[in-house]
Structures are given as structure tokens and as C-alpha cells.
Amino acid sequence: MSVLRTTGLIDAPVATVGAALRDTRLAERGLRALGAHGHAATRPSPLLVPGDEIAFRFRLAGLPVRLTTRVVRADADALSSVLVSGPLPELRHETVLAEAGPRTLLTDSLHWTSPLGPLGRLVDVAVVRRFVLRVLAARTAGVRELAEGWAARKVVVGTALVHRGRLLAQQRRYPAADAGRWELPGGRVEPGEDERDAVVRECREELDVEVRPTGRVGSDVPLRDDMLLRVHTAELVDPEAVPRPVEHRDLRWVGREEVEGLEWLEADKVLTHSLRELC
Numbered sequence: 001m002s003v004l005r006t007t008g009l010i011d012a013p014v015a016t017v018g019a020a021l022r023d024t025r026l027a028e029r030g031l032r033a034l035g036a037h038g039h040a041a042t043r044p045s046p047l048l049v050p051g052d053e054i055a056f057r058f059r060l061a062g063l064p065v066r067l068t069t070r071v072v073r074a075d076a077d078a079l080s081s082v083l084v085s086g087p088l089p090e091l092r093h094e095t096v097l098a099e100a101g102p103r104t105l106l107t108d109s110l111h112w113t114s115p116l117g118p119l120g121r122l123v124d125v126a127v128v129r130r131f132v133l134r135v136l137a138a139r140t141a142g143v144r145e146l147a148e149g150w151a152a153r154k155v156v157v158g159t160a161l162v163h164r165g166r167l168l169a170q171q172r173r174y175p176a177a178d179a180g181r182w183e184l185p186g187g188r189v190e191p192g193e194d195e196r197d198a199v200v201r202e203c204r205e206e207l208d209v210e211v212r213p214t215g216r217v218g219s220d221v222p223l224r225d226d227m228l229l230r231v232h233t234a235e236l237v238d239p240e241a242v243p244r245p246v247e248h249r250d251l252r253w254v255g256r257e258e259v260e261g262l263e264w265l266e267a268d269k270v271l272t273h274s275l276r277e278l279c
């Protein structure tokens with residue numbers, strides 16, 4: 001099996017780079033940057049989720065290549081995909097992110113098996129490795145451009161409040177387009193305010209309870225109006241406290257199997273696979 005590893009430093013937090021990695025336009029941009037005249041089809045959603053397939057069509061050394069991969073992991077700090085179909089028996093792509101001070105270290109690993117035995121290994125050295133290195137460099141440049149742009153956005157905090165194995169969702173009352181859809185408690189971080197303080201304030205305002213932030217979940221999600229959704233996990237300070245819907249139509253504690261069935265706001269839909277892991 002052949003392995004190629006590359007790294008890059010990006011001037012943005014891990015969760016923001018994690019969002020950029022999941023951008024569905026990235027594969028196509030990478031191919032275009034190479035002049036590979038490729039086409040990469042994904043479903044029309046802003047961010048990839050596990051199960052999504054990406055179909056690539058491009059030419060390598062003059063030969064047409066068709067290759068489809070499937071996303072198997074899309075977390076704040078990692079994106080992985082495996083081969084579904086293509087002209088080689090095995091292909092696995094893993095991108096792992098690690099905090100490096102205020103920046104993020106991105107490590108790409110590509111593992112593949114050549115289709116032609118010893119001859120394939122020669123082709124690997126001559127053609128494939130060079131092509132893969134260019135693809136990965138173009139992709140990292142695309143991730144950097146998106147993530148560094150998003151890092152300057154205003155943050156909306158969402159709160160994944162978990163209690164006795166269930167997650168709290170709240171149902172919006174307005175605007176009309178979003179009425180009846182579900183979201184996490186939260187809102188815009190005010191100037192000078194810490195994100196965790198915003199989580200505590202929003203939960204006090206929206207749920208009338210005190211919460212304690214406990215960590216983070218999922219990658220960021222770009223929103224309209226130059227905002228970025230970032231979800232923090234939290235617990236009730238008083239386990240007997242009962243949240244009430246101060247501004248919302250309804251509240252619901254949902255278990256692992258119910259998370260993906262709710263009609264969430266668009267942005268939250270790409271986080272449900274991460275949220276269900278909390279239950």
C-alpha cells in the first residue's frame with residue numbers, strides 16, 4: 001500500500017478549519033485549481049456529512065478517471081473518506097487537525113493500493129504521487145482561504161445541553177420561514193463577551209436556567225449574514241432545574257434515536273451526527 005502524508009498550518013481555530021474541510025465545493029475547487037478539468041458532484045448542502053458521496057471525473061496522464069468516495073467521518077478535528085468505486089482496489093483519505101497555538105496544523109494522509117502490481121508501483125512513483133501531492137496542496141490552499149475568511153466572522157453560540165442522556169432542542173416561533181423548526185439554545189456573542197459567558201447568558205434568557213459549559217462539539221457551521229455557528233456542550237448547574245421556553249414555542253429533550261428525526265434549522269442539520277453522540 002502507498003502512503004502520502006502532507007501538512008499545512010492554517011491561521012484559524014480547529015473547528016473553523018474543520019468546517020472548511022467539510023465544504024462541499026472544496027473537491028471541485030481543488031480539481032479546478034489543478035487545471036484537471038474535473039467535476040466533483042456532491043449533494044446540494046453546504047457541508048459534507050458522513051454517508052455523503054463525492055464523484056470525481058478527471059484526466060490523469062491523458063486517461064479519463066472516474067472515482068467515487070464516501071465520507072465516513074466529519075468531526076471538528078477530522079474528516080475521513082473511503083473509496084466506493086474507481087480504478088484502484090483501495091483508497092483511504094484522512095485529514096486530522098490539531099491545535100497549534102492560535103493556528104491549526106492540518107495533516108493529510110492518503111493510503112492507496114495500486115491496481116497493477118509492480119507496474120502500478122512504477123506508475124505510482126512517476127505519475128500518481130506527483131498528482132496527489134498537487135491535489136492535496138490545492139485542497140489545503142482552498143481550506144486555508146475558506147477557514148481564514150470564516151475566522152473573522154461573528155460567532156453565534158449554540159448550546160448542546162445534555163441531561164440524563166438527552167439533548168435539549170427548542171422550537172422556533174419566528175420568522176415565518178423558520179417557525180416550527182428546531183435549534184439549539186444560543187445566540188450572537190456580544191462584543192467583548194467570552195463564548196462560554198454567551199452560552200450561560202443565552203440559556204438564562206431563553207430557558208430560565210443556569211448552565212455550566214463543559215466543552216465543544218462538531219465543526220463550526222457558516223451561516224448567512226457573515227456569522228459562524230459554534231456549538232458548546234453544557235450541563236445544568238442544578239440537575240433538578242426545569243428549563244422553560246421563555247421565547248420559543250416548545251422545548252423537547254431528545255434521545256440518541258430522535259436527534260436526526262427533528263426538523264432542525266438548515267445549519268444544525270449538518271451537526272446532528274455529532275449531536276447524537278452526546279446522548
Ligand SMILES: Nc1nc2c([nH]c(=O)n2[C@H]2C[C@H](O)[C@@H](COP(=O)(O)OP(=O)(O)OP(=O)(O)O)O2)c(=O)[nH]1
Nearest residue numbers: 156157158183184185186187188223229265267268
Ligand atoms: N441560537 C441558535 N441560532 C441558530 C442556530 N442555528 C442557526 O442557524 N441559528 C441562527 C439563527 C439566527 O439567524 C442566528 C442567531 O442569532 P440570534 O439568536 O442573535 O438571533 P435570532 O434571530 O434568534 O433572534 P433575535 O435575538 O434577533 O430575537 O443564528 C441554533 O442552533 N441556535
